[in-house]
Amino acid sequence: MAGCAPDATPTAVLRSMLPHILCAAVPQLFLVALLVAYLIVGAVVFQSTDEKLAKYSFLDVILFEFGTLTTIGYGNISPTADSSRMFCILYSILGIPLILLTMANFGKFITKGFWYMMYLCRLPVARSKLSTDGNMPLPVILLLFAGTFYFGSKFVHHTGVRHSVDDVYFSFISFTTVGFGDTLPVTDSIGRLCFMLLYLTWGIMLTTALFGVLNQYLRKVHYLGRRFTGARDVPVWMGGQCITVSQLLQIVANEFDVRAG
The missing domain is CATH 1.10.287.70 (Helix Hairpins)
Structure with a gap:
């Protein structure tokens, strides 16, 4: 791998990455704030609807919620009242997608940051990885x-x-x-x-x-x-719609006034 470009100083790297970081950080911070509020409100509801959970500290209930939403489920704390169990079901239905979405977005953000740094270091494959979410x-x-x-x-x-x-x-x-x-x-x-x-x-x-x-x-x-077959029917996305490779070739052929093979 080639070394980093001579002009890729920390200041230059920061300036080039700052607009991308700010654009990506705003929705991420919103999701984090929403998730934190979701955990806090959920802990209050759990402790107010379940006498057993009310005996635990607020921090322990927060950890119980996190373990529930991430499906770790340590099992040392669990709801016992019917009301808290019903709330746990509804809470998980909304919370599991929320926390998975937050983690997935942060994971993509970290991966993008890695390939962007590799791009600044003149790694040839980095450009394609940035464009394809590699x-x-x-x-x-x-x-x-x-x-x-x-x-x-x-x-x-x-x-x-x-x-x-x-x-x-x-x-x-x-x-x-x-x-x-x-x-x-x-x-x-x-x-x-x-x-x-x-x-x-x-x-x-x-x-x-x-x-x-x-x-x-x-x-x-x-x-x-295995021999690759059926290439003509492979779906691709273009212009916000799904078309097949054969349709894409026909569009390109019409654009350049040639006959598609």
Whole structure:
């Protein structure tokens, strides 16, 4: 890979990226604000409709909501009253798409930022990846995972044994939303709660990115050695409508006054 361009100084990079960052940040910040409000209002309703949940701290209920919406489901806290259970169903129906949309948008934002930096470093493939929403390379994702697990072992508090295999175990079952519940996050302060939510969100986004890349490899293996047929009927999007490749070729032929083959 070629080195970064000599004129790609930090100031020049920041100036070139600033308009894109601002345009992308506004809707992301709106989604984050909406999600935070959704968690706070939900915690108030849960504690007012369920006597058992009312005995837990407000921070614990927030974490319970986050685990519900991300489908981690640690299982240490659950609604017991009929009213709170019905509310949990409605709350999840609206909240799960909201939190998944927020994570998906942030994941795309991070991926775009990565390829934009690679574009500034004159990586030839970066331009096409920017235009096609390409995934991050697998080695980069694995490196980020390694860094995340190391970071978690140093700074993330949980009920397991610190500085042991429990650190990686807790992160893994949380990022993959397995959530056995045998190792739980510790959120005894607002700072630790916010840190834990950010850590888990980052890990789930990384896991989603990893699954996306692995899915591409599996699709290549699935079609390995097969002869590609039916190209004429492959759908493509153009001008806001879906057309087939044969229709696209006909449009191009008419535009240049040639006969389509």
